[in-house]
Amino acid sequence: MEWTSFDTWIVVTGALSAAACALLGNYLVLRKLSMMGDAISHAVLPGLALAFIITGSRDSLPMLVGATAIGVLTAFLVQALFRLSELEKGATMGVIFTTFFALGLILIRQAADHVDLDPSCVLYGAIELTPLDVYELMGMEIPRAALTNLGMLAVNLLFVGLFYKELKITSFDPALATTLGINATFLHYALMTLVAATTVAAFESVGSILVIAMLIVPAATAHLLTDRLGAMLVISVLIAALSALLGHLGAITVPTWFGFTDTSTAGMMGVATGLIFLVTFLLAPRYGVVSRVLRQWQLSLKIVADDVLGFLYRYEELKQPQSPPVQAGDLQKALKAGGSLWPALWQLKRRGAIRQTADDVLPTETGLAQGARLVRSHRLWESYLCDALQMCPTDVHALAHDLEHFTDASMSEALARQSGDPNIDPHERQIPPLPK
Amino acid sequence: MATPQPQRDALVQDTPLWIHDLTVAYHRKPVLWDVNLSLPEGQLVAVVGPNGAGKSTLIKAVQGLVPRASGAISVFGKPYEEQRHLVGYVPQRESVDWDFPVNALDVVTMGLYRQIGWCRPVNRRHKAQAMAALEKVGMTPYAHRQISHLSGGQQQRVFLARALVQDAQLYLMDEPFVGVDVATERAIVALLKDLKAAGKTCIVVHHDLQTVPTYFDHVVLLNMRVVEAGPTDAVFTEENLRKTYGGKLTLLSDALFEYSKNPQLPRGRKGGQP
Ligand SMILES: Nc1ncnc2c1ncn2[C@@H]1O[C@H](COP(=O)(O)OP(=O)(O)O)[C@@H](O)[C@H]1O
Ligand SMILES: [Mg+2]
Numbered sequence: 001m002e003w004t005s006f007d008t009w010i011v012v013t014g015a016l017s018a019a020a021c022a023l024l025g026n027y028l029v030l031r032k033l034s035m036m037g038d039a040i041s042h043a044v045l046p047g048l049a050l051a052f053i054i055t056g057s058r059d060s061l062p063m064l065v066g067a068t069a070i071g072v073l074t075a076f077l078v079q080a081l082f083r084l085s086e087l088e089k090g091a092t093m094g095v096i097f098t099t100f101f102a103l104g105l106i107l108i109r110q111a112a113d114h115v116d117l118d119p120s121c122v123l124y125g126a127i128e129l130t131p132l133d134v135y136e137l138m139g140m141e142i143p144r145a146a147l148t149n150l151g152m153l154a155v156n157l158l159f160v161g162l163f164y165k166e167l168k169i170t171s172f173d174p175a176l177a178t179t180l181g182i183n184a185t186f187l188h189y190a191l192m193t194l195v196a197a198t199t200v201a202a203f204e205s206v207g208s209i210l211v212i213a214m215l216i217v218p219a220a221t222a223h224l225l226t227d228r229l230g231a232m233l234v235i236s237v238l239i240a241a242l243s244a245l246l247g248h249l250g251a252i253t254v255p256t257w258f259g260f261t262d263t264s265t266a267g268m269m270g271v272a273t274g275l276i277f278l279v280t281f282l283l284a285p286r287y288g289v290v291s292r293v294l295r296q297w298q299l300s301l302k303i304v305a306d307d308v309l310g311f312l313y314r315y316e317e318l319k320q321p322q323s324p325p326v327q328a329g330d331l332q333k334a335l336k337a338g339g340s341l342w343p344a345l346w347q348l349k350r351r352g353a354i355r356q357t358a359d360d361v362l363p364t365e366t367g368l369a370q371g372a373r374l375v376r377s378h379r380l381w382e383s384y385l386c387d388a389l390q391m392c393p394t395d396v397h398a399l400a401h402d403l404e405h406f407t408d409a410s411m412s413e414a415l416a417r418q419s420g421d422p423n424i425d426p427h428e429r430q431i432p433p434l435p436k
Numbered sequence: 437m438a439t440p441q442p443q444r445d446a447l448v449q450d451t452p453l454w455i456h457d458l459t460v461a462y463h464r465k466p467v468l469w470d471v472n473l474s475l476p477e478g479q480l481v482a483v484v485g486p487n488g489a490g491k492s493t494l495i496k497a498v499q500g501l502v503p504r505a506s507g508a509i510s511v512f513g514k515p516y517e518e519q520r521h522l523v524g525y526v527p528q529r530e531s532v533d534w535d536f537p538v539n540a541l542d543v544v545t546m547g548l549y550r551q552i553g554w555c556r557p558v559n560r561r562h563k564a565q566a567m568a569a570l571e572k573v574g575m576t577p578y579a580h581r582q583i584s585h586l587s588g589g590q591q592q593r594v595f596l597a598r599a600l601v602q603d604a605q606l607y608l609m610d611e612p613f614v615g616v617d618v619a620t621e622r623a624i625v626a627l628l629k630d631l632k633a634a635g636k637t638c639i640v641v642h643h644d645l646q647t648v649p650t651y652f653d654h655v656v657l658l659n660m661r662v663v664e665a666g667p668t669d670a671v672f673t674e675e676n677l678r679k680t681y682g683g684k685l686t687l688l689s690d691a692l693f694e695y696s697k698n699p700q701l702p703r704g705r706k707g708g709q710p
Contacts, residue, residue, distance in 0.1 A: 030533075030536060030537075032533070086463060162555050163554075163555065164557075165549055165552070165555075165556075165557070165558065166549070166554065166555075168538070168542075168546075169546045169549055171536070172532060172533070172536045172538060172543070172546070173527070173531070173532045173546070175496070175499075175501050175525070175527055175531065176525060176527065176546065176547075176598075177549075178499070178500070178501060179499050179501070179520060179523065179525045180520065180547075180549055180550040181520050181550055182549060182550070182554075223537065226537060227537050227539070227582035228537055228538075228539075229536075229537045229538060229542075231537075232537050
């Protein structure tokens with residue numbers, strides 16, 4: 001792999017445009033306006049084409065202005081159509097942006113007959129070419145695209161920094177914001193204006209498809225990783241920048257492993273951010289799939305372990321001196337626990353709640369006390385549901401059986417107090433006293 | 437039901453909330469029709485009516501959150517827009533996304549955003565104020581918890597604390613008792629009593645008819661129109677409830693919908709008078 005200053009500039013340009021998109025994308029995701037990024041980034045196309053046809057040049061400024069204006073118009077039209085038509089919001093966006101996009105394609109075709117403006121360039125961008133178009137700044141040759149995107153990122157940072165509070169409240173609870181005199185509509189359109197401008201600024205380098213990815217994916221990923229808005233903003237921007245780096249690295253290395261030359265950096269950036277999302281979705285500490293499955297599994301294991309202790313306690317209550325000890329096979333049948341009985345028994349042994357000799361399962365002192373506590377919760381629930389809530393005709397046993405696993409000591413005592421400290425449950429069994 | 441002019445001026449003087457001839461329609465279907473109300477100061481007022489009666493719409497229309505087709509509203513004698521700072525709003529719990537990345541303290545602090553002012557950051561003093569409000573509703577231990585990890589009752593208390601920090605004179609609460617646990621219900625009742633003792637007026641949309649007489653001084657029975665409004669002892673009668681919950685008014689609503697296609701009636705946003 002050969003790394004030149006070209007590659008550095010490609011990564012920098014990609015990272016800047018991705019970061020500028022990702023920062024605003026947080027608010028689109030949180031406002032459930034993800035489709036709006038899609039809509040605006042498609043709808044600006046006729047703006048680009050018109051600016052181009054009118055001025056006859058690919059100069060950035062008129063393009064930026066023209067496209068941004070159309071982008072904002074899209075946001076207005078979506079809102080207006082939504083209000084007037086009773087269509088759902090997604091449908092109104094779909095209607096408007098596809099129409100605009102088609103119009104843009106026609107206009108670009110027309111324009112392309114005269115000068116070179118390539119529709120595919122709008123879709124996929126031409127980030128590999130950006131280092132060729134440089135701007136002299138303090139003796140340094142900096143790609144124009146990098147400067148544009150840096151400027152856009154700076155504007156977005158300023159906007160988010162200045163209106164952090166206002167963006168937060170209007171995203172979370174626009175009605176409250178309005179009653180406080182914070183104009184949610186104004187902020188909505190300010191945000192849409194910046195989304196449009198950012199989209200246009202990023203177009204040239206990364207193309208419209210990647211713009212959509214960068215508006216949504218880093219923010220969605222960051223939301224899985226944190227519960228704090230500030231952290232979410234920072235993480236999304238870092239993910240965006242990381243995607244640019246990994247994307248370019250991937251573009252110049254991965255194809256060579258298979259004997260091809262390099263591939264599109266913008267495409268690889270999209271793949272990279274998608275992969276980062278996938279990994280996060282699977283492995284995020286709190287909201288990832290794996291940790292959720294693990295938590296679920298732990299919970300079901302706890303329930304089986306609880307049931308074993310409850311069973312052992314009840315057996316202890318009923319057994320005659322000559323009764324044989326409980327066997328693992330009995331537990332399996334009685335509790336219908338299936339395979340999860342074994343890890344549960346193992347866990348109980350480690351906790352010192354049971355002893356196991358051959359197939360016999362014997363409760364220890366601690367085990368019996370824990371069992372007593374569970375059975376107490378269970379029978380207290382039954383009394384409470386029966387007496388206080390008059391639910392006796394229904395199956396209070398099943399409900400109590402579910403509730404007992406989620407009843408801690410203080411709740412169980414509150415129950416006892418509210419049902420008048422009963423000793424006998426509705427099935428006329430002794431409610432065990434609180435173990436010492 | 438139109439209030440005569442002289443009386444109107446007398447009422448406008450100082451009642452916390454005065455509503456005259458309010459009509460609200462969604463897509464031309466009237467939801468509130470010709471509502472007239474004048475609510476007394478320093479009292480706990482229940483707004484009661486069946487589902488879809490327009491209770492939430494009434495609360496929202498007062499604050500300009502839904503467009504009114506016609507009617508006038510004043511808060512302590514002046515238009516609502518000039519009196520925002522005197523009004524605290526507790527919306528229905530479903531009205532926000534609880535997965536939003538904020539914690540309880542953040543949400544309560546939002547109640548101070550107007551006082552803090554545009555573009556100014558939240559500082560330690562504001563946080564302390566928010567913490568004090570959280571303490572009043574017994575939520576101190578949960579201040580730093582993300583809001584989706586709170587129970588329904590705790591979420592409701594966060595909303596109440598957010599209204600408390602606004603230090604308003606008039607509170608509008610939309611179904612604060614729905615889906616809350618016993619402890620929260622007690623906490624809310626205690627809070628309402630405190631607010632009343634401090635001379636504040638609370639207008640509370642309430643669904644549980646059983647508790648109306650014990651919790652509230654004043655009742656507004658609403659079903660698209662105001663069926664009856666007044667002190668609880670006088671107004672909260674079986675007969676009036678039957679009038680409110682009986683089927684006739686739904687019929688009226690349908691009839692009015694048909695009728696509203698007639699262009700002479702106020703028609704949604706466009707037909708409204710200023
Ligand atoms: N945004 C809306 N658009 C259209 N109809 C609505 C909207 N909000 C409420 N409605 C309708 O207005 C009526 C009154 O609603 P609402 O004020 O929420 O009733 P309540 O709070 O008394 O249950 C209902 O029939 C409801 O379907
Ligand atoms: Mg309602």
